[in-house]
Amino acid sequence: MVMTPRKITTPLTAEVVDSLVMGEEILLSGTIYTARDQAHQRLCALLAKDEALPIDLTGTVIYFAGPTPPPPDKPVGSAGPTTSGRMDAFSPKLIASGLSGMIGKGTRSPEVIEAMKVHGAVYFAATGGAGALIARCIKTSECVAYADLGPEAIYRMGIENLPLVVAIDRNGRNLYRNGPAKYRKD
Amino acid sequence: MRSISVDTIQKQVASLCLTAAFDLPQDVHQAIACAAEKEASPLGRSMLNQLLENAGIAAKERVPICQDTGVAVFFVELGQEVAITGGTLQEALTKAVAQGWKEGYLRASVVEDPLFTRKNTGINGPPVVHLELVPGDRLTITLAPKGGGSENMSALAMLKPTMGPDAIADFIVDTVVKAGGNPCPPVIVGVGIGGNFEMAPYLAKKALLRHVGEPHPDSRYAAFEHQVLDRINASGVGPQGLGGTTTAMAVHVETYPCHMASMPVAVNLNCHAARHATIEL
Numbered sequence: 001m002v003m004t005p006r007k008i009t010t011p012l013t014a015e016v017v018d019s020l021v022m023g024e025e026i027l028l029s030g031t032i033y034t035a036r037d038q039a040h041q042r043l044c045a046l047l048a049k050d051e052a053l054p055i056d057l058t059g060t061v062i063y064f065a066g067p068t069p070p071p072p073d074k075p076v077g078s079a080g081p082t083t084s085g086r087m088d089a090f091s092p093k094l095i096a097s098g099l100s101g102m103i104g105k106g107t108r109s110p111e112v113i114e115a116m117k118v119h120g121a122v123y124f125a126a127t128g129g130a131g132a133l134i135a136r137c138i139k140t141s142e143c144v145a146y147a148d149l150g151p152e153a154i155y156r157m158g159i160e161n162l163p164l165v166v167a168i169d170r171n172g173r174n175l176y177r178n179g180p181a182k183y184r185k186d
Numbered sequence: 187m188r189s190i191s192v193d194t195i196q197k198q199v200a201s202l203c204l205t206a207a208f209d210l211p212q213d214v215h216q217a218i219a220c221a222a223e224k225e226a227s228p229l230g231r232s233m234l235n236q237l238l239e240n241a242g243i244a245a246k247e248r249v250p251i252c253q254d255t256g257v258a259v260f261f262v263e264l265g266q267e268v269a270i271t272g273g274t275l276q277e278a279l280t281k282a283v284a285q286g287w288k289e290g291y292l293r294a295s296v297v298e299d300p301l302f303t304r305k306n307t308g309i310n311g312p313p314v315v316h317l318e319l320v321p322g323d324r325l326t327i328t329l330a331p332k333g334g335g336s337e338n339m340s341a342l343a344m345l346k347p348t349m350g351p352d353a354i355a356d357f358i359v360d361t362v363v364k365a366g367g368n369p370c371p372p373v374i375v376g377v378g379i380g381g382n383f384e385m386a387p388y389l390a391k392k393a394l395l396r397h398v399g400e401p402h403p404d405s406r407y408a409a410f411e412h413q414v415l416d417r418i419n420a421s422g423v424g425p426q427g428l429g430g431t432t433t434a435m436a437v438h439v440e441t442y443p444c445h446m447a448s449m450p451v452a453v454n455l456n457c458h459a460a461r462h463a464t465i466e467l
Binding site for chain 1: 226227229232233236237239240241243244247248249250251252253254255291292293294295304306308334335338366367368370420421422423424426427428429430431457458459
């Protein structure tokens with residue numbers, strides 16, 4: 001029997017975050033925000049100065065992505081995940097400020113995983129290089145901050161049934177560690 | 187001499203940019219389909235099937251296969267009997283990329299100053315151009331757009347000449363395994379052995395252009411490629427680094443003579459969206 005993935009909606013409540021376990025495939029709907037290297041740097045600079053952020057982080061999911069520009073008839077072009085590791089230096093501060101979920105590709109640092117355990121956050125993997133498929137789940141997209149950064153700006157996206165995998169759960173169980181260990185042949 | 191105008195080059199290459207971004211090469215498609223059949227991990231299979239579906243959507247709807255439409259890397263073979271008229275080749279290629287990227291709604295991913303301002307040039311240029319002079323009166327241009335995720339996981343080592351094939355294999359396997367899910371596995375592994383400090387990475391990148399899985403013409407290197415591929419796929423890294431039996435689809439080695447004191451080895455990784463397109467003028 002093929003399991004139908006569980007449907008999850010943002011904002012992510014503490015109960016939902018706690019219920020998501022490593023390896024589970026889900027379909028995410030609701031609102032997410034894109035942010036990558038330079039946007040993260042700016043958000044953390046604001047936090048360091050105790051200034052207000054352009055987005056509310058509570059229960060929020062950030063998508064590490066820089067989509068292609070929208071063609072005339074579409075809300076967004078191709079929109080797959082970028083490598084999350086480049087955001088490792090910044091994510092713990094955002095998690096401590098309420099961020100509940102992150103979407104990207106590739107493993108995270110011990111510091112990020114520790115912050116996820118302490119504050120309760122989850123890390124999802126989207127399929128890297130499936131930008132055209134993922135774009136079909138993005139119904140709206142609007143720049144909400146740092147337009148000067150072009151593809152690195154923060155976009156608010158309305159999504160429907162985005163296919164994701166729980167790569168690292170809030171208890172620190174890591175599919176990037178456990179998955180390969182299961183298939184390794186020595 | 188045969189004349190080719192920069193206008194012709196610009197027009198043809200602008201169109202090449204779209205083909206490269208939207209149409210996954212047939213050999214790559216086939217390699218992913220083959221991997222999807224053989225992959226042991228159910229999640230891995232599901233992700234590989236997503237990639238095939240993605241390629242179908244991209245080709246049909248004319249949207250990029252991947253949002254990282256890359257830096258435009260050109261391999262140009264210029265016949266020595268060809269005269270380029272009306273401007274320079276570099277300028278024609280830069281303009282073609284700007285035009286193609288705009289027309290195709292591709293992502294401008296190039297920043298002008300790498301260290302301080304990092305301001306996006308907005309035209310995805312300038313491109314990286316490798317020019318080779320060849321006999322004849324033809325101009326062959328291959329565009330291989332290269333994403334940042336896999337490029338960042340590439341590596342160069344100046345090893346010792348007496349280390350032998352096993353040590354070289356260790357370096358290649360380590361590079362791929364350490365990269366984990368970052369370069370979007372299953373990857374294609376380009377390896378340059380020999381040459382010198384700047385030649386080895388060039389060879390590694392050039393190796394990525396080979397038809398996926400086509401073995402090296404020298405049977406010793408073909409066997410080496412096969413052996414390294416088996417070791418990489420025994421690592422368990424798997425599709426997207428989440429575990430499985432397909433971490434790489436192919437290992438391609440290119441070589442060049444080198445200094446008796448040197449053993450340069452470069453590993454250039456390509457994500458599964460191994461895009462490239464060629465025109466001959």
